[in-house]
Amino acid sequence: MIQLTDVQKYFYRGESREVHALKNINLTIEKGEFSLLNGPSGCGKTTLLNAIGALDSVDSGKIYLDEKEITTLSEDERTLLRLNEMGFVFQSYNLVPVLSVEENIGFIMKLRGFDDDVIKNRVHEVAELLEIENKLQSLPNTLSGGQQQRVAVARAVASKPKIILADEPTANLDSKNSIALMNMMRRLNEEEGVTILFASHDEYVIESVRRIIKLNDGGIVED
Amino acid sequence: MFSLALKNILFYRGRSITTFVLTFFSALMFIVYVALMDGSHGSMLKNALKVYTGAIEIYKKGYREEGGNDYLIEDVASVEKVLSKVEGISDYTSRYETYGLLSSKDRSTAAMVAGIEPQKERKLSELYSTLVSGEYLSENSGNCLYAGVDLVKKLQVKLGDEVSFVGSASDNSFAADLFKLCGTFRTGAFEFDSTAAFLSRSYFDELMYAKNKASYITIRLDDLNKVDAVNEEIIKHLDSQYESVTWKVLMKSMVQAMQVDSIFGYISIVLFFVVIFFVIMIFGFINVSSRVREFGTLRSIGLTRGKIRLLLFNEIFILSTTAILLATPIGAYIAYYFSLHPFVMEGISETYKDYGVVSDEIPLAFNLFTISWNVAVIYLLNFLSIIYPIRYINAFKPVEASHHV
Numbered sequence: 306m307i308q309l310t311d312v313q314k315y316f317y318r319g320e321s322r323e324v325h326a327l328k329n330i331n332l333t334i335e336k337g338e339f340s341l342l343n344g345p346s347g348c349g350k351t352t353l354l355n356a357i358g359a360l361d362s363v364d365s366g367k368i369y370l371d372e373k374e375i376t377t378l379s380e381d382e383r384t385l386l387r388l389n390e391m392g393f394v395f396q397s398y399n400l401v402p403v404l405s406v407e408e409n410i411g412f413i414m415k416l417r418g419f420d421d422d423v424i425k426n427r428v429h430e431v432a433e434l435l436e437i438e439n440k441l442q443s444l445p446n447t448l449s450g451g452q453q454q455r456v457a458v459a460r461a462v463a464s465k466p467k468i469i470l471a472d473e474p475t476a477n478l479d480s481k482n483s484i485a486l487m488n489m490m491r492r493l494n495e496e497e498g499v500t501i502l503f504a505s506h507d508e509y510v511i512e513s514v515r516r517i518i519k520l521n522d523g524g525i526v527e528d
Numbered sequence: 529m530f531s532l533a534l535k536n537i538l539f540y541r542g543r544s545i546t547t548f549v550l551t552f553f554s555a556l557m558f559i560v561y562v563a564l565m566d567g568s569h570g571s572m573l574k575n576a577l578k579v580y581t582g583a584i585e586i587y588k589k590g591y592r593e594e595g596g597n598d599y600l601i602e603d604v605a606s607v608e609k610v611l612s613k614v615e616g617i618s619d620y621t622s623r624y625e626t627y628g629l630l631s632s633k634d635r636s637t638a639a640m641v642a643g644i645e646p647q648k649e650r651k652l653s654e655l656y657s658t659l660v661s662g663e664y665l666s667e668n669s670g671n672c673l674y675a676g677v678d679l680v681k682k683l684q685v686k687l688g689d690e691v692s693f694v695g696s697a698s699d700n701s702f703a704a705d706l707f708k709l710c711g712t713f714r715t716g717a718f719e720f721d722s723t724a725a726f727l728s729r730s731y732f733d734e735l736m737y738a739k740n741k742a743s744y745i746t747i748r749l750d751d752l753n754k755v756d757a758v759n760e761e762i763i764k765h766l767d768s769q770y771e772s773v774t775w776k777v778l779m780k781s782m783v784q785a786m787q788v789d790s791i792f793g794y795i796s797i798v799l800f801f802v803v804i805f806f807v808i809m810i811f812g813f814i815n816v817s818s819r820v821r822e823f824g825t826l827r828s829i830g831l832t833r834g835k836i837r838l839l840l841f842n843e844i845f846i847l848s849t850t851a852i853l854l855a856t857p858i859g860a861y862i863a864y865y866f867s868l869h870p871f872v873m874e875g876i877s878e879t880y881k882d883y884g885v886v887s888d889e890i891p892l893a894f895n896l897f898t899i900s901w902n903v904a905v906i907y908l909l910n911f912l913s914i915i916y917p918i919r920y921i922n923a924f925k926p927v928e929a930s931h932h933v
Contacts (some may be wrong), residue, residue: 388830399825
């Protein structure tokens with residue numbers, strides 16, 4: 306489903322190459338996987354996740370999503386790819402503050418042009434699964450961190466993307482909320498068949514996933 | 529996008545209120561200011577043309593440059609026949625003007641003495657309505673002289689006194705007569721009031737040997753805005769020995785004064801707009817830059833740069849449309865009300881008396897076309913002011929924007 310070949314990424318300051326963030330990454334992630342990019346801070350987890358999610362470009366190598374090369378796409382093509390094929394869960398939730406929980410969850414579906422009825426049904430279905438159905442009319446800033454992260458997961462999963470990329474989703478949550486979130490994501494993976502890739506060094510995430518890809522200094526050291 | 533824009537407007541109230549208030553007041557002020565500027569020019573022009581100068585005047589070529597008897601219209605009737613066929617002309621009359629020496633018992637002074645058709649002149653100028661003492665002229669008023677109050681002062685004469693005239697008749701022969709002061713007028717234009725005196729043409733033509741002759745023919749129009757079109761029509765039919773000129777040529781100095789006034793007016797407006805533009809833009813920029821992460825999220829989850837642009841345009845569209853929809857009827861009403869009830873600026877006629885302004889009243893011009901373009905300019909400014917913030921926000925990569933602090 307996702308294939309990376311010889312992916313390299315540098316971070317620059319001025320003309321000189323500063324950091325070799327990703328070193329010859331070769332990786333395949335199959336459909337339905339529940340995997341984790343793991344490693345110490347600064348090892349390249351988020352950079353790799355951003356590259357896979359077409360949020361950031363790479364300097365060399367190729368990334369394929371369902372045999373379609375995504376590294377050569379333009380900025381707008383990558384945006385549309387994210388809209389149609391991917392879901393994102395961010396460490397700091399990144400919900401749209403002016404939209405209610407219901408509108409946040411249905412936002413991507415709305416952008417993709419789904420009918421209002423379809424959106425409503427799906428939003429309620431996902432909200433029930435993530436136990437936030439009683440918060441649908443609330444604004445994000447009235448929710449706890451755990452609830453906001455569940456809304457973010459609901460938003461990512463509602464439009465049934467091919468893959469969900471979750472960057473440190475439990476970083477701002479306490480243990481209880483972290484466990485609950487991971488249980489819910491595993492349920493989503495099992496019940497909805499969504500491919501989920503985490504970038505995290507949180508023990509609750511490590512305990513939950515079925516595959517761990519370890520990185521260090523920008524390279525894969527264990528899979 | 530529209531509903532998201534609306535929610536953003538309600539959520540970010542500070543920026544929304546500032547943009548709304550600035551747009552509202554700039555639209556209102558612009559409409560009123562332009563109406564005032566156009567109104568004062570219109571009033572100046574109306575006043576000036578009301579006193580003596582016609583909207584259009586017909587001369588024999590050379591008269592305006594050289595003057596004198598060699599350039600008189602020799603066949604007034606033929607020119608009037610042409611004018612009777614041109615549409616848009618409400619009235620016309622011929623004038624015979626000459627310069628001569630007027631003397632009283634103790635004083636004498638050079639003056640412009642003109643033979644006019646008193647009844648026709650009533651419809652064309654304010655000579656009749658600016659009567660101060662005595663009486664206005666009639667077709668049969670004989671040697672009655674109707675003179676400006678300042679000229680009368682110079683000659684030190686009073687109603688009923690005799691004033692002698694010495695000048696040159698139309699055939700360049702010597703012309704002299706005794707007139708009787710029957711009436712005085714005051715237009716407010718000092719130059720005019722201190723040098724001009726009038727007699728009925730029926731009497732003056734005999735003295736000056738000027739039957740069917742005229743210095744020029746002055747014309748009043750149904751609609752002053754059509755002056756150029758009517759003038760072109762007159763020129764088309766007029767014999768080539770004559771020229772037909774509009775008030776714009778006849779009152780060059782006033783036109784220039786109005787143009788200078790307009791230029792300064794528009795410079796003020798431009799400066800005002802620059803300030804408004806930057807204030808709206810800065811507020812827009814502050815708002816956008818405080819929402820970089822939000823835009824980063826939107827980009828990350830699938831909003832293209834085009835959609836972001838549309839979102840911000842929608843926000844400014846909603847704000848500016850609301851403000852303009854509110855400001856336009858208020859501004860238009862103010863312009864309309866003061867077009868009917870001009871406000872009075874004491875002393876304005878004194879300032880502009882050289883242009884024949886005889887009133888302290890300044891009406892506002894009410895013109896829907898002008899109001900429309902005023903509003904369009906404000907609209908445009910609002911849309912231009914959001915371009916830089918859009919470029920700023922769209923220059924971020926989604927991943928940069930998402931992590932922006």
